Amino acid sequence: MYNDFGLDKADIGSGACTVFDAGHKDLVTHYRSVVEATSDSLAVARLQKDEEISSSMSFAELDRHARSVAAYFQRVNAQGSRAIMLFNTCLESVYSFLGCVYSKTIAVPLPAPDSAKLDRYLVRVKTVIADGGAKYVLTTSSIKQRLQSITEGIEEFLNIEWIAVDELPDYSEHWVHEAVDPSDIAYLQYTSGSTSKPKGVMISHANLLSNINYMGVANGYSTIGTGTVCWMPYFHDFGLIDGILLPLAFGKPTYLMSPFDFVQRPFRWVRAISRYKASHSAGPNFSYALVARKSVDEPELSELDLSCWKHSGNAAEPIRKIDVESFLRTFAPYGLARETVIPCYGLAENTLVATMAENGATYYQVDIDALENGHAVLSDGDNSRPIVGCGKVFKSKWDIDVRVVDPLTNKLKPNQEVGEVWLSGECVAKGYWEKEQATEEKFKAEIVDLPGRKYLRSGDLGFMIGDELVFTGRQKDLIIVEGRNIYPQDMELSVEKALPCLRLGCTVAFSHEDQDDTRVVVVCEVKDEYNLLPDDTNLDDDPNAVTAKQIKRSIIKEISDECQIRVHDVVVLPAGLLPKTTSGKVERALCKKKYLEGVIFKGVKRL
Known part of the structure; x- marks a missing residue:
């Protein structure tokens, strides 16, 4: 797409981009190397509703705050313990996550409380605390003050230590860089759990570094990345990895926008991209439809310059041609290239991304009746509909394999036959936290045609057409x-x-x-x-x-x-x-x- 996807060139960019060439095996060593290369450069900024920067940190400042949180955890021997993170969109969420990583404390990102849905919110947090055996809650002083009184007397919170990171003294000089095993768990990504108890996906240092490296090279960040605008929340894998950790790993800034600010006025997203000349910014399919629909009557639409926007990943939910085309039609007059919108496929159990389109979206017109019977028959007849391709696995140094399998026989499906999407490789997570049976069923499947290799069962349906994966829906839906x-x-x-x-x-x-x-x-x-x-x-x-x-x-x-x-x-x-x-x-x-x-x-x- 932007290079040969190989990372075998002597120079794929300047500064932190070449840090990946060193082959660091854990996040701590990698991010500290990035800090050395980009010390005074902008790392993270929080945007207000008018897209003005309200607060920001350089890489050196971000690292100092992360080391301070980490030193506190080392002081209380928190290594291996789980720390719940409860933040709004803020810089504290970024350095708190890195602080957990630096101290080998397992981060558990969750949202800050919503006053309108507090009862439902507390049920969710209580469930995660109990499931993960969490000992700490990282948050800000304002959220701590509010929640600590409300949760007083609730069993799950009785042994929790509340830590307001904005009130911590500067312990950064006391931090000790301890060796990290690549297989160590970096964080738990909890599933939604809307009809069952949520499950914590165990993401290791190796998983995270591999997926960030894979994405960064495949989407061009390693060569043309200038920065990211992210409105997606940090407690979702898409927001955390694509919006925050990936740009930081390549020594580029990320501009954080509240998801509430985005929803209230979606135009803020594209205006921030234009203003800060961000090369990368992604979102679920609904966000493309929303910003296109809501921006048509914006008085400042004609002032946009989106020629800087080189890669816009579209993932996390079914992608619709009508929405992609509406988005392209709305913003093409203002410099947006057609190949910018990149459909992707991934899931938390695979850390994040598995497949990615190469040069924009590809549409396949398929016969609806045939699809209902499991056959992807290309047709332009009246009884057909378009499906958006989700790209391919970029083959190079990464061990990533995506297959379509008959979920009943565990045999490979032929090209253009619908089956369950199975994944294997270095990005597949270690399993679910303390759920051996669920881990065995989900992460240890074997394909009859490819014995000896373990695969992750996604629960998603799709088909292959050539080397491109096409997602058709969720089995359970x-x-x-x-x-x-x-x-x-x-x-x-x-x-x-x-x-x-x-x-x-x-x-x-x-x-x-x-x-x-x-x-x-x-x-x-x-x-x-x-x-x-x-x-x-x-x-x-x-x-x-x-x-x-x-x-x-x-x-x-x-x-x-x-x-x-x-x-x-x-x-x-x-x-x-x-x-x-x-x-x-x-x-x-x-x-x-x-x-x-x-x-x-x-x-x-x-x-």
Whole structure:
């Protein structure tokens, strides 16, 4: 894409970019070498709502703060202990993570509390503390003051030591650089756990360094990287690794923006990229659709210069052609190159990225009926839809293997046949924290055709076309009805295209068993600009007025016509009530759970 992906050149850049050539095996040695090469350069900056920098640190300052946190942990013999991290978007989250790494304390990144959903939040934190056996909570003084009083008397918090990193004295000179085994756990990345107890994915130093190196070379950071703008939260693997650790590992700055600031005004994202001449910035698919839709009427749109933006990874959820094209169409006049948007595939259990497109998105038009039966038949007929390719594994020094496998027979699937995506190699995590059975089932699978090698079962469905992986959906999300395997994304996209009153990316289709019948349900949100009125209202005089009855009737007909599926129930929600993660992804499982429990209309609206 940007070079031969080999890291075998004598010089792939200046300063910290060449640190990877030294072949460091652990994060501490690598990042300290970066600091030596880029001591006074900007490392991290926090952006305000107007994209002005409110606080920042050089690499030397970041390292000093990290060493201070690490020295404290060494002082209390915290090596191997788990430390929960509770931060908003701030510099403290970055140096606290590095402080854990420097002291061989296992970091556990989690979000800061949301006052509107505090009960649900505390349940999540309590569960993670209990599962990980955490002894420490790293946070800021303001969050500590607020949470410590609320959690007083709660069993899981009784033996927790609260550490406000912004109140710690400077212990940096007392830090001792201890040897780190590459297999040592750097941090635990907890899964969402919306329908089951969350599981902590054990990411080692070797996993993290390999994935950062792989990504940085494949996406061009090693040669053309200038900096990153990141609005994704640090407690998600996408935000932590792609948005923070990767640029720092190559000696480049990262500009941190609150996800709330992004959602409130998505234009801030692209304006910050233009302003700080960032070469790299990524996000889930919904963010591309959102920023394109919300930027059209921005008065400063014409002032953008996005020619600096060289790589924009699109991952973490199904990628839609309509969203990619809308994004490109909106920003191409302002310097955005078509090959900038790069679909990727990865998951936390593989540290992060496994495959990456080479020169922009590739679309495959496939027959819908054939796909339901597990065959990816290319077709431009009426009964077809586009699927976005997720790129390939870049072969070079990395041991990374991605295969599509029959989940029942454990045999390889032929080209263009749908199966489960399996992964193997140095980026695959060690397993789930203290969950031997789940680790054995998920991380120790073997392919009949390739005996002797262990593979990670992703739970994702896809097919190979040549050397490109094409993601088709999650196994657990498939709607199986009348002998057909229906991808919910097909139904959701069809509905949103047909009904302009619905919010894009805010429709969920799922099925559930009711006695001997499989029932199909659609839950959707109405746009803010539409008035959701009682069902008996006369709508003749108001073009922006809708009723739930009208929407339900239209959805049932649309899905019947387009997908030949009977919808048994439709739930119409006002804007902001559909369950979503903090990174903006729809929580399908939680949505289904709330529907079945009869509480789908309850909850606090999202921003």
